[in-house]
Amino acid sequence: QKEVEQDPGPLSVPEGAIVSLNCTYSNSAFQYFMWYRQYSRKGPELLMYTYSSGNKEDGRFTAQVDKSSKYISLFIRDSQPSDSATYLCAMSAGAWEYSSASKIIFGSGTRLSIRP
Amino acid sequence: DTGVSQDPRHKITKRGQNVTFRCDPISEHNRLYWYRQTLGQGPEFLTYFQNEAQLEKSRLLSDRFSAERPKGSFSTLEIQRTEQGDSAMYLCASSSDSKETQYFGPGTRLLVL
Numbered sequence: 001q002k003e004v005e006q007d008p009g010p011l012s013v014p015e016g017a018i019v020s021l022n023c024t025y026s027n028s029a030f031q032y033f034m035w036y037r038q039y040s041r042k043g044p045e046l047l048m049y050t051y052s053s054g055n056k057e058d059g060r061f062t063a064q065v066d067k068s069s070k071y072i073s074l075f076i077r078d079s080q081p082s083d084s085a086t087y088l089c090a091m092s093a094g095a096w097e098y099s100s101a102s103k104i105i106f107g108s109g110t111r112l113s114i115r116p
Numbered sequence: 117d118t119g120v121s122q123d124p125r126h127k128i129t130k131r132g133q134n135v136t137f138r139c140d141p142i143s144e145h146n147r148l149y150w151y152r153q154t155l156g157q158g159p160e161f162l163t164y165f166q167n168e169a170q171l172e173k174s175r176l177l178s179d180r181f182s183a184e185r186p187k188g189s190f191s192t193l194e195i196q197r198t199e200q201g202d203s204a205m206y207l208c209a210s211s212s213d214s215k216e217t218q219y220f221g222p223g224t225r226l227l228v229l
Contacts (some may be wrong), residue, residue: 008156032216043120043207043220044159051216088158094216103172104149104209104218106158 003027006089006107014115019076023089023107026070030091030105033065035074038086038109047087048074079114086111118142120221122208128227129198136194137224141210148191149218150183151207152176159207159220165191198228 006023013019021035031052036044048063050056050072056063062075072091076083086109093103121140129135141148146167151159162181164172167188177183180198185191195202205225209218 004158006158034217036220041225043122043222046217046219049217090158092216103161103164104151104159106160108156108158 001026002108003105004089004091004107007110008108010111010113012113012115013079015079015081017079017114019074019079019083019112019114021074021076021087021089021110021112023072024070025072025091025105027091027093027105028067028070029093031067032092032094033063033072034090034104035061035063036088036090036106038088040085044088081114081116084113120208120210120219122206122221122224124224125222126225126227128229130229131198131200133198134194134196135198135226136192137206137226139191139193139208139221140189141191141208142219143189145210145212145219146188147211147213147218148185149209149211150191150193151209151220153205153207153223154203159205162193195226198226200228202226203228 033050035048038044053067060077064073088109089107090104123138148165150162153159165185180196183193205223207223208221211218
């Protein structure tokens with residue numbers, strides 16, 4: 001079983017729809033949660049960053065973390081064709097010591113397509 | 117541009133050849149990471165530098181792979197005797213000591229024929 005599970009999609013929705021993307025995880029040590037957007041043949045771009053449980057909103061994007069259920073979500077309101085990309089959830093336990101790596105564990109990504 | 121940069125963006129090589137990639141992190145970032153991403157998968161951690169010290173390596177990093185960060189600024193990743201299974205996108209990321217967020221470069225796409 002992977003540490004982070006993410007439905008690969010593809011997910012296709014009409015322009016203007018609300019999009020819901022989700023991930024589940026198994027490692028209770030994770031406390032930093034991120035969503036990255038990746039366009040084809042490009043590097044991942046950080047969209048949202050959340051520490052511990054709760055909600056965070058940034059424009060049309062809302063990230064939710066439920067640590068009790070080990071479940072995170074990303075909501076996109078008023079979706080646009082330019083939102084078409086692969087969305088990667090990611091998480092880390094943080095760097096416990098100065099010398100330790102804050103390794104990010106990624107989901108496999110969900111391909112999203114917004115139809116005009 | 118103050119983001120993470122990587123060079124080259126694309127590399128095609130024949131099996132058995134050596135290749136070297138370069139990463140220039142965001143200038144004030146002390147931490148530098150290398151990841152590998154294959155088609156349809158998320159990036160996987162390879163190795164990590166704190167300044168010039170390589171402090172952690174993944175089991176994915178076989179003895180054909182070596183990474184350096186000689187002056188604590190740019191880093192290089194070398195793959196010796198490339199194999200077709202090495203074909204992937206190699207991503208570099210950097211972060212500062214005080215923040216957990218990692219910023220990724222555009223990646224180097226490697227194809228081994």
